[in-house]
Amino acid sequence: MAKIPINLSTGTIEQNSEIIVGIDLGTTNSLVAYIKDGKAVAVKDENGKRTLVPSVIHFGPDEVIVGDPARKKLITHPEKTIYSVKRLMGKSYKDVNSFENYLSYKIIDEDQDALVKIQVDEKFYSPIELSAEILKALKKRIETRLNKSIQKAVITVPAYFNDTQRQATRDAGKLAGLDVLRIINEPTAASLAYGIGLDQNEDRKIVVYDLGGGTFDVSILQIQQGIFEVLSTNGDTFLGGDDFDKKIIDYWIEDRQVDRVKFKENKSYRQRVRLSAEEAKKILSSAELYKADDLSISLSKFNELIKPLIDRTIEACEIALKDSNLKKEEISNVIMVGGSTRVPLIKSSVSSFFDQQVNDKIDPDEVVALGAAIQGDILAGNQKGMLLLDVTPLSLGIETVGGLMDVIIPRNNKVPARVGRNYTTSVDGQKNLKVSVYQGERDMVSDNRKLGEFILSGIPPMPAGIPKIEIQFILDADGILVVKASELRSGISQNIEIRSQYGLSEEEMGKMLLDSFKHAEEDLAKRALLEARNEANNVILSSKKFIDHNKTLLTKEETATLIEMTKDLEMAAKSEDKDAINHKMETLNNYSRPLAERALDHAISDALKGKEL
Template sequence: MAKISINLATGSFQQEEIIVGIDLGTTNSLVAFINPDKNPQVINDTGKGLLVPSVVHFNAQGDALVGNDAKEFLITDPANTIFSVKRLLGRSYKDVAAHQDTFSYKIIDDESDSLVKIKAGDKFYTPIELSAEILKELKARAEHALKTPVNRAVITVPAYFNDSQRQATRDAGKLAGLDVLRIVNEPTAASLAYGLGLDPAQQKTIAVYDLGGGTFDVSVLSIQNGIFEVLSTNGNTFLGGDDFDRAIVYYWIESNKLDKEAVTKDSGLMQSLRLKAEEAKKALSTQSLYNEKLRFDGFEEVKPGEIWCTLDKQTFENLIAGKVAETIASCKLALSDAKLTTAEIDEVVLVGGSTRSPYVKQQVAAFFQREPHDQINPDEVVALGAAIQADILAGNRSDILLLDVTPLSLGIETMGGLMDVIIPRNAKVPTKAGRQYTTSLDGQVNMKISVYQGERDLVRENRKLAEFDLKGIPPMPAGLPKVDINFILNADGILTVQAIELRSGVKQEIDITPSYGLTDDTVEKMLIDSITHAKSDVDQRMLIEARSEGEQLVYTAQRFLDKHASYLSTDEIKNTKIHIENLQQALEKAEKDEILKKADELNEFTRPFAERVMDVAVSAAMKGKSIDN
């Protein structure tokens, strides 16, 4: 095997290859690099434009189609065409349940806090797998355009992404065959693209207004000595250009005197109208009137005919005024949280395709009382900044100081022998990160915490650093205790691990020296192994997670039958037992999709009478209460 040297300061391969910057977006994604002239440049390949729509379509065989080609299936096969997957990264069903109606595909509700899964055909996918498909497409386009392998990348995320969402993004990169050197905040990347923060002597306070297709956020950053600090962030993960499109669609439905309920029921017709609305919105950035017809052959609820799609600039601005006002309200809150006034903001940067609207620019300029930066294409600015960050990590910018980083990930063992990363490799030192866990058994009073270092998904492939028990957890039902596990890594490389049960205050901590005894060769081998085995590691992780969830569901369903049999009919009890048995058989076969399918069937079957039992319990509790006058 060829020898590959590794820089322990960055934990990255020192090969003569290009490191790319990737903007993994809600609506569109793109990839950029530093060209031979030392300028950031977005990669345009395959003749399909710079932007890769963040859309994944699965055909009947389960093969994935990504980007422009997949977008066509939003109309013809919406159930198997996944969009806005970024909204689902690192989230459970409970996090997104209120927005289920905005997705045309099925998100699985397993009545737990585990991460969401999406059903397409007979297969189940995690947002990590779906994001990996988008990243693979970006990687392939970059390799084709640059005529060289692309194995390393910087990927951007919103400033408000939590640790779970950042780790999910890293995992997606790993699954796509990328060594993710750094996860960078999108506002930081946008600022770098404008040259802000590249001069170490520069001190500035910046507001980054990012209005994309599906999300809005505003971040207030402080730049000092080349270090970016997020002072505050605010926004709405379900507000963006899609809302502008929706407002136009409803306007056209009304102005054409169409049956709103009938049209909205028809996903194919709605997608056709939405795409036309998107076209109108873009046109009105440079013209004052849009006037087109939409002809259709007839759908499920609507007879064949045509819809006049007419819209003038003033009406469009009236339609979006409320949504834009919401973004300005978020800007006010962000400034308030940062304890700053608009006069103390030195620069304003616009990001996201929706900021092309002249009305949006006017409102932002009026609020901050200064003209915002919009010279760089707002769709490209984040990817270009990510490429600059990649160039910094490659050591090609001697004027910029890189802080020390940890060379290998640090985490703990979770159910099924999985590694749950708390501090990812390449995190700046000193750093602190934490996550919340709970118990898996009723009455559990102790929790074993095993700390590992490494990049593999299974702890047995990583290096064990320490182990200790958190004792004295009050006996409670499974899932009720809340245990915060915090990792604090100081500048000397000493790791302190704290475990605190929040309800009782029970606490335990230990100090570890993670880098002790690791040679350069060992670190190198661990990094190479993690990339070589990425696909098999992720497959194993997802099977273990599916088994853990399936076993937990069997346990919960059996307890439900034991406690509430008197509220159920004989058929309900009998069929629930059949579904439990089917799930147990799937668990024995150890096939991920089969386990998830049987778990979904058990959930769907039991949901109606589980809700009925809950209603009875609530009613009984209410009757037992007295109200004092």
């Protein structure tokens, strides 16, 4: 077996290892960068012009295309062309349903709490699979440029991304054939790009104002002796340049420059208008008027429309500053990140709030990817004097329904670490919960290494889904892992202690890691099938309860149809076809939704009988 140039017992990279690239996986555009002759550079397209790869995926009859060629399909094939995937990462349907009307592709709303799925024809995709396509395109771009294979990467995420979103980003990297050595915060990457944090004697407090296509966040960092600490962060996962475009579209509809009905019903027309609004926003960064294709808007009108959105970002800056316990005069730099910060009103508003000129000397589209490349160079051991903290050599997690591995502390996470995640029961009246702890990189626990298990007993009997069970992983600097389970409503708890390094040699760790990449696609397919089955079983149970509880409200035809559709879903759930399960689930949900609404109206009407409002 070939020796991997990772020191898996410490998480550090051996000298003379291959290039570790930096990737900014963005909502609107993505980039890949690397260190060339000691300087971070973003990789351009084959024509040597653009560094940006539009985060757009198109599913053609024979191939999946990404970037500029896919972007051209937004108008001609809108229902098969996916964009703004980052907004969907680690999200459930209820998190994104308000945004759905502005998408041209289909989001599935089978379960308000289940992670969102995107439907293209008869196939269903997760945001992880879609993001992996973008990462594959970036990997191919840099491999073509350097004429060598690239395996290792640092990928950036917004500072506010939660564990689920970070793990989804890691999974997307793995599926693209990348060993994701670090998930780092975008503001940290931006700081590194400006050289802040490279000097060990430096002590600075900085603001990173990051307004991209779909997300906004402001972070206040303290950098001391090369260590980055996020003092505070604030923002909005649903505020960005896309929302500026939406303001322009809404204005054009109100002003009757855009046909409201046609915009709602014709996907190609909707995309054409959306792209015109995006163009208008860009033109108005350096002009007083946009006019094209019978559509027009002035800079003053644009500023008037977006001012409430900019005010929201300034309010977030105010909260972040207050939370950091700093005064404006203590801030040494205000760094601007994201293409949307090119809007003049944003620059002037942020400058005015912080009482200093903003720093946007480095291309705001490229700054995060460049910083990620610098972080990769640090991990490669090429930046002397930079502190590289100890990290977990392999992921740690627990077994969930169907034998799936749910990662709680991912590989390469800094040590010490304390991470908690909430779970619930899957059976009515469940009194005991077995917590099985595993180490490894595969999606099925059967392919990972079991470290131990314990029983959380004495859970008060409640309906499935009601108990609130928190699982905490506490990993100290010596590698001792304590796993604690608590039922938060009753206060009962149990824990287990697992000793350092868990008896694995470096070679065994290396083999586990290599296996995870070799089987990444197969593992994701297994996980998707099991998750579809688990979700289907919940829907089947709910459907049977609904039929039983509403016999008097349903007609014979409705009852017969529901029973038949439920049986169809039961049959599909036994198959190996994830898309067939999702399709039958969608069919049943679409049919039962109006019936459930009718039953709810009836229940409310019954409850209010004889009462005055």
